[in-house]
Amino acid sequence: MKVKILDWHAVTFWHWDFATHGYSDDLCGICRAAFDGTCPNCKYPGDDCPIVLGDECTHNFHLHCILKWLEQDNSKGLCPMCRQIFSAKEDVDDLQPRDPRYADLKRLIERHRATRERLANTSEQEYEVLEEMETS
Ligand SMILES: [Zn+2]
Ligand SMILES: [Zn+2]
Ligand SMILES: [Zn+2]
Numbered sequence: 041m042k043v044k045i046l047d048w049h050a051v052t053f054w055h056w057d058f059a060t061h062g063y064s065d066d067l068c069g070i071c072r073a074a075f076d077g078t079c080p081n082c083k084y085p086g087d088d089c090p091i092v093l094g095d096e097c098t099h100n101f102h103l104h105c106i107l108k109w110l111e112q113d114n115s116k117g118l119c120p121m122c123r124q125i126f127s128a129k130e131d132v133d134d135l136q137p138r139d140p141r142y143a144d145l146k147r148l149i150e151r152h153r154a155t156r157e158r159l160a161n162t163s164e165q166e167y168e169v170l171e172e173m174e175t176s
Contacts (some may be wrong), residue, residue, distance in 0.1 A: 069101050073102070103141055110152065116152060
């Protein structure tokens with residue numbers, strides 16, 4: 041029997057090589073969908089669904105998934121997998137993101153960081169006042 045493979049690489053035209061960067065998981069830590077596909081937050085199959093690599097930990101997520109997670113205040117800016125403070129890796133050769141949504145991600149990470157610092161520097165009493173100010 042003769043097997044002829046046509047355009048094998050055309051199917052996997054683009055694949056994140058996580059292993060060489062020390063990332064062993066090629067599933068999104070939030071939705072558990074493979075990175076070769078799109079996440080549940082993508083409206084259309086084939087939507088651009090970039091990957092975000094954790095900087096402090098070796099967890100990685102779809103940009104859409106981690107954005108959705110960090111938009112929740114109770115995420116506290118932590119990695120949903122290991123509960124370390126989540127920050128995104130930025131300068132990984134060809135993984136360098138060129139997506140404007142990364143700006144949103146940075147903004148969310150920054151906002152959580154500011155909240156944490158404020159809580160760390162604020163006594164409980166002051167915190168209650170702050171909370172009242174914010175809700176009014
Ligand atoms: Zn995902
Ligand atoms: Zn997506
Ligand atoms: Zn993690």
